[in-house]
Amino acid sequence: MKPLRRYSAENEPKAWLFLLPALIIIAVFNIYPLFKSFTMSFQSGSLLNQQFAGLSNYQTVLSDPVFHKAMKNTAIYAFMVVPIALVISLLLAWLVFEKIKFKGFFETVYFIPYVTSTVAIGIVFRYFFNTNYGIINYFLALFGLAPINWLNSIEMSIPTLIIFGVWSGLAFNIIILLAGLRNIDPEHYKIADMFGALNWEKFSRITLPQLIPTVTFLLTVNFIGAFKVYGQVYALFGGTAGIANSASTAVFYIYDKFHIAGRPGIAMAATVILFLLILLFTFIQNKIIAKVEK
Template sequence: MAGVVRRWLGRVGSYSAERQPRAWLLLLPALVCIGVFNVLPLVRVLVMAFQSGTLRHLRFAGWSNFVAVFADPSFVRALVNTGVFAVVTVPVGLVVSLMLAVAVDSGLRGSRVFEALLFVPYLTSVVAVGVVFRYLFNGDYGVVNYVLSLVGLGPFDFLNDPRLSMVTLCVFGVWLSLAFNIVILLSGLRAIDPMLYRVADLYGASAWERFSRITLPQLAPMITFLSIMDLINAFKVYTEVYVLFNGKPGVADSAVTAVFYVYDKFYVQGRYGQGMAAAVVLFMLILVFTLLQSLLVRRLSK
């Protein structure tokens, strides 16, 4: 009897879900969908990056597509604009989101109402929000110019001035990122043990010390997650440009981004190989910057 019990306990201790055929059978539908809709398109993009011609008659072209893409000034501008958008919107969006989340979590009167209002943009279509922002930034009757005129500034033609295209796009991008960031940060704030703040109060800690030594360290995992997700979304910016500038990348391509460049090459100009080559370059940049950012955040959080 004792031997049977030992053998049974040994089987239980060595149990592994990954080794069970039934587990893989249950995962098979999801794995098939991932393979068909995620892996195969990536492989197809990589193959087409080294081909030229029409979709029905593609032929091997070597590295010519990559050479043509890097020699195109429009692609260089697209990469620079995408980098500027990411560098501005990610940190600014996180800082503003953190300030608003702390304000909402502080228990001020009406904080629940503000929480609901701040979450509404996440439920709203980007296209609808873009139409509203087009009215707000209109150079003739926009609300933004009206507010600026109260302090003696403007008017500015935000949508038609090439020098202001990226400024307008960055403001729009920051506003769009607030809702999701605030929701995640609020969940992290409400998960912090209140006893930590009570002990800090007993030792006479200031508001800044409470924030820098308790709140920020506790929110480090959420901030890391949001910074990575916001960076990836910033590199993939397209819809914001399309709706804000009425289907164009700004005046004289002043707000062209990497994804917009890929769309234009593939669907408008019909240069499929160059479009996919640009997509591969963008994928590699996102991968490299995401890994670097993850390593940097982890080192700073230690």
């Protein structure tokens, strides 16, 4: 008599049959492009006539000052936008959760920018940042300050992009943080109230420690997204990377080399380098966060 096999969903052939459509889509649109990008990074020429070029594409990218500038801008953007947006999001989420009535309404209002086209929001922000009739310079004039050339100044391109990036990153963060706040056991706060804990003590000793997994998730996702920033640049500066490419980022550099310059090999080499840097940074970040959690 054969022994009864212990049931396990992942070992059932039918389970793989149901997963097959999703696996095919992932393989075609995620895994295959990844390997194709890697192979193309060692080739030169057009898409229809490629030849093996060894490491020449990587040498070109790594010696290109435009790529260095794009990576510098990307790093500045990521390390400014992510922490600033996360702190503001945490404050707003806590205010909505603790102090404001009609939470559902405000959650909807905060989530609307996340489901709105980045290009559409960028067009609106172009009007906000306009030197002559923008609303931001209008308010600066009320305080007697001179207008700022937000969009057509080499010095202001990255600060303008950072402001836009912080605002566009709030919606997703707030919704995720509100979900994290709801998962905190209310009994913790009742016990804290019994011992006369102040609001800031409850926040620092109960709320914040309980939100560490949520904050960890947001840091990882936001940093990866920040290193891949492209849509905000394209929308804010009207399809360019700012005046004299002053707001060029790593992905915009890849786009320019692939579609404008017609050099897919160099674009793919830059893609692989960016992928490896994101992978390395994510690994280091997870190690640091793991030590902090302990």
